[in-house]
Amino acid sequence: MTKQRELICRIVQNTDRHLTAEEIFVLAREQMPSIVRATVYNNLSFLTENGILRRIRIYGGPDRYDRVLAPHEHLICDRCGRLTDLTVGNLINMLKEKTGLEITGYELNLHYICPECLAKGSGPGSPAGTDGTTQERRLSAEKQKSAGYSQPPGTPEGRRRKTDG
Numbered sequence: 001m002t003k004q005r006e007l008i009c010r011i012v013q014n015t016d017r018h019l020t021a022e023e024i025f026v027l028a029r030e031q032m033p034s035i036v037r038a039t040v041y042n043n044l045s046f047l048t049e050n051g052i053l054r055r056i057r058i059y060g061g062p063d064r065y066d067r068v069l070a071p072h073e074h075l076i077c078d079r080c081g082r083l084t085d086l087t088v089g090n091l092i093n094m095l096k097e098k099t100g101l102e103i104t105g106y107e108l109n110l111h112y113i114c115p116e117c118l119a120k121g122s123g124p125g126s127p128a129g130t131d132g133t134t135q136e137r138r139l140s141a142e143k144q145k146s147a148g149y150s151q152p153p154g155t156p157e158g159r160r161r162k163t164d165g
């Protein structure tokens with residue numbers, strides 16, 4: 001294992017948070033200033049493809065990396081993006097029965113509002129200490145209003161999505 005790969009591995013394995021590639025890059029650079037972003041991304045691909053780390057794909061957000069390989073699900077807070085491990089048991093048999101198909105696996109992400117965010121107040125317009133988020137949300141809502149419908153549906157630009165291979 002290269003020094004870089006070892007470092008990336010250690011960063012993910014020393015936290016129970018689910019870091020994004022960007023967060024891993026920032027932490028890696030603190031210890032190895034010469035490391036470049038591409039190295040981090042390439043090594044994360046290698047580590048997940050070889051079953052050393054687990055990649056969690058999140059709809060509408062960046063991938064996260066998990067040191068826990070044992071089957072488990074994730075709770076995602078829609079407000080702060082925090083990811084929490086959750087075990088709901090093996091649903092394969094239930095899914096097989098429901099669908100009548102030979103299901104081989106599944107990925108389950110449950111979205112919720114975490115207790116901390118709930119305590120901060122309800123509603124997206126809450127002013128309780130989340131000015132940045134509120135502002136951002138308002139801006140993107142306005143952007144949608146002004147630009148969202150100007151693009152004709154079905155154009156190649158509209159349909160093309162970012163892929164990461």
Ligand SMILES: [Zn+2]
Pocket residue numbers: 077078079080081082113114115116117118
């Ligand atoms: Zn939250």
Ligand SMILES: [Zn+2]
Pocket residue numbers: 018066068072073074084085
């Ligand atoms: Zn996890």
